[in-house]
Amino acid sequence: MTSTEQQPFLSVRDLKVHFSTEDGIVKAVDGLSFDIAKGKTLGIVGESGSGKSVTNLTILGLHDRDRTAIEGEIVLDGKDLLTSTERELERLRGNKMAMIFQDALASLSPYHTIGKQIGETYRKHTGASKKEARERSIEMLRRVGIPQPEMRVDDYPHQFSGGMRQRAMIAMALVCDPELLIADEPTTALDVTVQAQIMDLLKDLQQEFGTAIVFITHDLGVIADIADDVLVMYGGRCVERGTKEEVLRDPQHPYTLGLMSSMPSLDGPVDVPLQPIPGSPPSLLNPPTGCRFHPRCAFVDKVAGGLCSSERPLLEVADGRGSACHLPKEQRKELFADLAVIRHN
Amino acid sequence: MSNAETLLDVSGLTKHFPIKGGFPIPRTVGAVRAVDGLDFTVGAGESLGLVGESGCGKSTTGRLITRLLEPTGGKILYKGQDITHAKRKGLAPIRSEIQMIFQDPYASLNPRQTVGKIISGPMEINGINPAGGREKRVRELLEIVGLNPEHYNRFPHEFSGGQRQRIGVARALALEPKLIVADEPVSALDVSIQAQVVNLLQKVQKELGIAFVFIAHDLAVVRHFSQRVAVMYLGKIMEIADRDDLYDNPRHPYTRALLSAVPEATVEDTPRERIRLVGDVPSPINPPSGCRFRTRCWKATEKCASEAPPLVQVEGNKAGHLTACHYPETDDVPSPRLTKSPQAAA
Numbered sequence: 001m002t003s004t005e006q007q008p009f010l011s012v013r014d015l016k017v018h019f020s021t022e023d024g025i026v027k028a029v030d031g032l033s034f035d036i037a038k039g040k041t042l043g044i045v046g047e048s049g050s051g052k053s054v055t056n057l058t059i060l061g062l063h064d065r066d067r068t069a070i071e072g073e074i075v076l077d078g079k080d081l082l083t084s085t086e087r088e089l090e091r092l093r094g095n096k097m098a099m100i101f102q103d104a105l106a107s108l109s110p111y112h113t114i115g116k117q118i119g120e121t122y123r124k125h126t127g128a129s130k131k132e133a134r135e136r137s138i139e140m141l142r143r144v145g146i147p148q149p150e151m152r153v154d155d156y157p158h159q160f161s162g163g164m165r166q167r168a169m170i171a172m173a174l175v176c177d178p179e180l181l182i183a184d185e186p187t188t189a190l191d192v193t194v195q196a197q198i199m200d201l202l203k204d205l206q207q208e209f210g211t212a213i214v215f216i217t218h219d220l221g222v223i224a225d226i227a228d229d230v231l232v233m234y235g236g237r238c239v240e241r242g243t244k245e246e247v248l249r250d251p252q253h254p255y256t257l258g259l260m261s262s263m264p265s266l267d268g269p270v271d272v273p274l275q276p277i278p279g280s281p282p283s284l285l286n287p288p289t290g291c292r293f294h295p296r297c298a299f300v301d302k303v304a305g306g307l308c309s310s311e312r313p314l315l316e317v318a319d320g321r322g323s324a325c326h327l328p329k330e331q332r333k334e335l336f337a338d339l340a341v342i343r344h345n
Numbered sequence: 346m347s348n349a350e351t352l353l354d355v356s357g358l359t360k361h362f363p364i365k366g367g368f369p370i371p372r373t374v375g376a377v378r379a380v381d382g383l384d385f386t387v388g389a390g391e392s393l394g395l396v397g398e399s400g401c402g403k404s405t406t407g408r409l410i411t412r413l414l415e416p417t418g419g420k421i422l423y424k425g426q427d428i429t430h431a432k433r434k435g436l437a438p439i440r441s442e443i444q445m446i447f448q449d450p451y452a453s454l455n456p457r458q459t460v461g462k463i464i465s466g467p468m469e470i471n472g473i474n475p476a477g478g479r480e481k482r483v484r485e486l487l488e489i490v491g492l493n494p495e496h497y498n499r500f501p502h503e504f505s506g507g508q509r510q511r512i513g514v515a516r517a518l519a520l521e522p523k524l525i526v527a528d529e530p531v532s533a534l535d536v537s538i539q540a541q542v543v544n545l546l547q548k549v550q551k552e553l554g555i556a557f558v559f560i561a562h563d564l565a566v567v568r569h570f571s572q573r574v575a576v577m578y579l580g581k582i583m584e585i586a587d588r589d590d591l592y593d594n595p596r597h598p599y600t601r602a603l604l605s606a607v608p609e610a611t612v613e614d615t616p617r618e619r620i621r622l623v624g625d626v627p628s629p630i631n632p633p634s635g636c637r638f639r640t641r642c643w644k645a646t647e648k649c650a651s652e653a654p655p656l657v658q659v660e661g662n663k664a665g666h667l668t669a670c671h672y673p674e675t676d677d678v679p680s681p682r683l684t685k686s687p688q689a690a691a
Contacts, residue, residue: 047535047536047537048535161625161626162399162625163625164625191398191399191562191626192398192562192564192603192606192607192608193398193602193603193606193621193622194398194625195606195608196606196608196619196621196622197621197622197623199608200621218535218536219536219608219610220536220610221607221608221609221610222608223610224608224609224610224611224612225608244612245612248610248611248612249612258537259536259537260610262536262537262539262540263536263540263565263610264540264543264563264565264566264568264569265565265609265610265611266564266565266568266592266604266607266609267592270568270569270588273544273547274540274543274544274569275540276537276538276539276540276541276544277537277540278541280505280506280507280508280535280537280538281535281537296537
């Protein structure tokens with residue numbers, strides 16, 4: 001986004017993902033576009049049900065094909081993933097694109113050694129021998145900072161601690177030097193000191209191999225640490241995007257601002273109450289009309305003509321920066337300043 | 346520590362969970378030393394935050410205070426009365442004064458009971474009949490926690506996560522407790538909802554004068570809620586102090602590392618201090634000798650391995666600021682936080 005001259009490595013255009021469920025159609029993602037260049041990290045922030053995980057399962061082609069209707073375009077390095085066959089996707093997954101999940105224990109097989117699980121991907125994509133795969137597994141474990149990898153390679157997942165499992169999963173994801181890494185809340189289940197280690201590791205590996213990373217999280221703090229660009233999602237749509245600095249310093253959407261004001265900090269004033277966003281996230285079975293944030297928005301009455309509840313605000317993007325809000329730009333500055341008491345930078 | 350009347354006085358509290366092994370006759374082959382010698386007090390109306398990483402024993406501590414677990418050793422005094430090994434009967438009057446709020450709002454409410462039944466449950470068990478009837482009291486409680494009293498006859502599944510946690514709060518308030526132990530009450534909630542519940546708890550704490558033991562892993566949430574904070578590591582308290590002392594002037598290397606590891610949603614021109622701990626928390630089955638933090642500490646020496654540092658007021662600390670370290674951090678090296686926000690103080 002920032003590097004416009006560079007050809008984007010992954011490009012998502014007007015993506016719509018709708019599931020059919022017993023209760024009706026869930027519009028999990030409703031018109032989402034973004035690009036990501038090599039060596040860059042895109043942070044996707046959103047609360048539960050905002051569509052951030054669905055987006056990424058769709059990129060990898062891991063969605064349930066019978067129940068999902070997809071529109072739009074996902075182009076990875078010139079290849080449209082949505083029109084690819086399952087076979088073609090299989091060749092890409094684990095090889096050119098890989099994923100790290102939140103719960104490492106649930107994503108590793110308890111019956112196979114760590115080394116075997118890392119080596120399996122490698123053998124499948126490169127046709128390496130068992131011996132070569134084992135060598136490679138040891139090398140990968142060493143790279144992600146597991147001590148004594150020659151011995152630990154034969155351990156089972158239950159013999160690893162939480163942080164080590166997450167490292168092993170990163171090793172597995174990176175074994176074929178993927179060019180795109182999708183990390184879905186990879187540090188949420190970890191303690192802060194271990195989370196810091198894992199994020200440093202991802203940054204180091206990215207610098208070394210120029211991997212493009214899509215980092216999904218609900219934590220703006222993690223975004224501030226790792227992302228280059230940020231995309232804020234709400235109710236299946238992107239409400240704001242820009243570089244990390246732009247979004248965190250100068251949020252342009254009431255939802256982003258609300259998220260920031262509701263977060264307690266380590267050095268802001270403490271004796272003022274937090275400023276939560278009233279209400280709760282929308283149901284995507286029956287999302288609000290117009291702007292999906294309008295039932296919770298503090299500025300609805302500042303927009304004339306009830307526009308917020310009748311018309312979907314467009315995401316106007318210039319230079320990678322944009323927000324989807326009916327509020328006139330000039331007014332935002334003034335209005336947002338009132339709400340931003342808690343924020344301190 | 347606190348000028349207020351002491352409500353809860355905990356000394357030398359330990360809880361070891363036995364590990365059974367052997368066949369055909371299982372024997373105790375070891376112990377998980379979940380809580381290993383805690384001393385702290387909670388004053389009336391005060392909120393004490395317990396922070397630490399997973400496995401540090403903070404939840405076990407909460408369950409010991411509420412006597413859902415039987416302590417292995419030590420003493421728990423509630424209003425001067427020893428409740429360490431009190432039996433069912435002796436605990437009954439105290440149980441109504443000490444209540445608990447749980448982490449998972451989905452698992453801690455009976456799905457087959459209506460909200461009214463859930464919240465009036467504690468009153469039923471204790472045979473309390475408030476003036477105007479239980480239903481009136483429940484409706485009042487619903488109002489206090491910000492729910493519609495009309496929801497009296499609804500079931501938990503009809504509520505969102507944040508609303509369910511409010512029901513949990515209402516239930517804890519039903520008996521007008523003196524002390525509430527809240528075990529990770531907001532960590533299962535979305536960020537925007539988290540703030541709603543934190544504000545509610547704060548309102549309840551201030552307006553009703555209830556003392557809180559607030560257990561959480563999120564240092565920012567704890568800072569916002571607690572007047573005093575204890576940092577735990579592997580079953581021991583590493584540092585305990587008034588909130589501002591602890592966050593502005595952490596003396597224990599672990600506290601400092603923990604604070605520096607919290608990612609903050611700010612973009613700074615000068616990156617703040619980062620301390621990266623290596624490795625993971627050791628197993629509480631076989632904790633390190635001496636200081637438990639020494640295996641990850643950058644200052645550790647032989648003394649740390651042989652001698653467990655006592656939890657004392659180290660030089661330069663304010664009264665009530667206790668640190669368990671042989672080599673406490675000093676003032677001349679500015680704390681990770683103090684280097685940062687001159688405006689925040691203003």
